[in-house]
Amino acid sequence: MQQPINKEKFDFYINELKTRFKKEVLNAKDVYKLIGISAPTFAKYVENQEFNSIPKFKKTIYKRADGQDYIKYKFNLYDVAEFLAK
Numbered sequence: 001m002q003q004p005i006n007k008e009k010f011d012f013y014i015n016e017l018k019t020r021f022k023k024e025v026l027n028a029k030d031v032y033k034l035i036g037i038s039a040p041t042f043a044k045y046v047e048n049q050e051f052n053s054i055p056k057f058k059k060t061i062y063k064r065a066d067g068q069d070y071i072k073y074k075f076n077l078y079d080v081a082e083f084l085a086k
Contacts, residue, residue, distance in 0.1 A: 009085035017077050028073040031055060031080060042073075055083035 021030065032039060035054070045053045056079040062070045 003086045005082055005085045013081040013084045024077050026075045031075045055080045
């Protein structure tokens with residue numbers, strides 16, 4: 001069950017994020033810093049499908065020249081603000 005968001009907190013975070021980043025889509029490094037986790041912890045959450053511990057994201061898988069997969073995560077500013085407001 002999802003927690004309801006606090007409207008005042010959401011407005012606070014959305015204004016702070018818009019001021020700080022000036023863009024609608026954040027990269028994974030920005031979000032790691034905002035929510036206070038490391039890249040390995042994020043990877044563990046994704047691997048274990050603990051999606052309630054991280055903001056909603058979109059992932060794109062690229063193939064490197066050596067054939068290995070490279071995953072790029074993108075986070076919407078509003079989804080991050082909603083996550084922080086919970």
